[in-house]
Amino acid sequence: MRTLASQLSSEAERKIGWLLKLFFAGTAAAVGYQFFPYMGDNLMQQSVSLLRVKDPLFKRMGASRLARFATDDERRMKIVEIGGAQELLNMLEAARDDRTRKEALKALAAISRSDKAVGALHNAGALSVIKSTPESLENAEVENYRSSLLKRFQDLRYDSSS
Template sequence: MAFSRGLAAQLRFYLCKRRPVNVRSRQYSSSYHERDERAMEEEAENKIGWLFKLIFIGTATIGGYHIFPYLGDNLIHQSVSLLNVKDPLFKRMGASRLARFATDDERRMKIVEMGGAQQLVDMLGAATDDKTRKEALNAIIAIARSDEAVGALQSAGAISVIMATPQCTEDAEIEKFKRKLLKRLQDMKQEENSS
């Protein structure tokens, strides 16, 4: 109790000793000062937030750079495995993924080595609907961009399976895929026979 009285006395002495200040300007400056402090705090929080985001993105990029090569083979293997499933939806998903993975000769040959070329030809031969045929043809076209993969497709019987595929009147793209693929396979076969 005595402590608080002493503190109040010192405070009164300090306040009375000072010059009187206009109350309005004091309120304005304190509210301005509060806003300025709040803006500085928000700016600091934003900078720290961006710093943490950059650290996270950098870490994720480095981790992805080191991990992705191992995932690539695994994803190709999973996609080839989807071609073995009886459900046409999963077969289409596997063929679609293989078409996207077949971006260079190395990946195309990995698909062939994992049995993807044979599986796609079998999928095309067993397909009962146009959607499945279209995805199989699209994936085979993606793989056939590699000369070595064309040989694997020919030995898998791709030419006879494509020729035996029923004509599609509803989807003109399927017929376009068939013509393009037959031309590629037959051209490669003629080159091999001539040399």
């Protein structure tokens, strides 16, 4: 009898332990679900802030981060709303080397996957900035991003030369 009661007791303790672990995991998931979206916005803001720094390395890091954040239309528009698109255009305009141009164009290409974002880029004067970007003889990626952006503007009929 004693062993049966002992087994039932340890079985109950084990089930209660699992129940507590499940409750803890559920609570942690709920807190994380509420917390992480704000963390993403904060990282986007920091990335835009990096674009304002004079050092090209930090600018490239910020542009690279923004390109990774631009995964859906909502995030692309968030980048535009917090000034990321304008800062990327400023970065592209002031870029002295192909690596910096490439990162700016890559981020702009990621943002331009949203039709609304392309409209906002057009209103910010992106077409003239992209067209005035010097051609790169050394880096084919710069030319690929540049031509894909120009084609995107042309496809959406923002290019007046078409």
